[in-house]
Amino acid sequence: MMGTPAAPTFTRSALAPGLLGAIVLLAGLALLDSESFIIIRYAVSILALILCVFVIQARSWYWLVGLVPMAVLWNPVVLFDLSGQGWVSAQFIGAIIFIAVGLRTKVPVHKD
Numbered sequence: 001m002m003g004t005p006a007a008p009t010f011t012r013s014a015l016a017p018g019l020l021g022a023i024v025l026l027a028g029l030a031l032l033d034s035e036s037f038i039i040i041r042y043a044v045s046i047l048a049l050i051l052c053v054f055v056i057q058a059r060s061w062y063w064l065v066g067l068v069p070m071a072v073l074w075n076p077v078v079l080f081d082l083s084g085q086g087w088v089s090a091q092f093i094g095a096i097i098f099i100a101v102g103l104r105t106k107v108p109v110h111k112d
Contacts, residue, residue: 010106014054018102021047022095029091033083044074044094051101058107066097 021044028040048071055063073080073090082090 007109010058010108012102012105013107014051014058014105015102017047017050017054018098018100018105021051021098022102025091025095025098029088032087032091038076041074041076041079045071045076047098048074051098051105054105054107055101058105060105063101063105067101070094070097 024040024043024047028037028044031037031040048067052064052067052071055061055067073082074094
């Protein structure tokens, strides 16, 4: 006789936005010097803020060190004039941060 499985104690809520953010950043490499890059800025900034919420819920404060600067640097409202190899490197570093946060963040499930 098999018992009922235990209810999960956590979810990986950050996985989907983390992987999506990495895909957006890598796809954004093709649009770096075009007017369409503003779409990438919106997506990255919003996804970084979404991940900030999940990181706070998971009490993994140290991830905010990578996510908050991403939300600020890629924000579409106050544009930082970044270009060249440094910006390309930032796209790759950002993708790594998104993937790491998505894989490592475990948001606890609240039993009501």
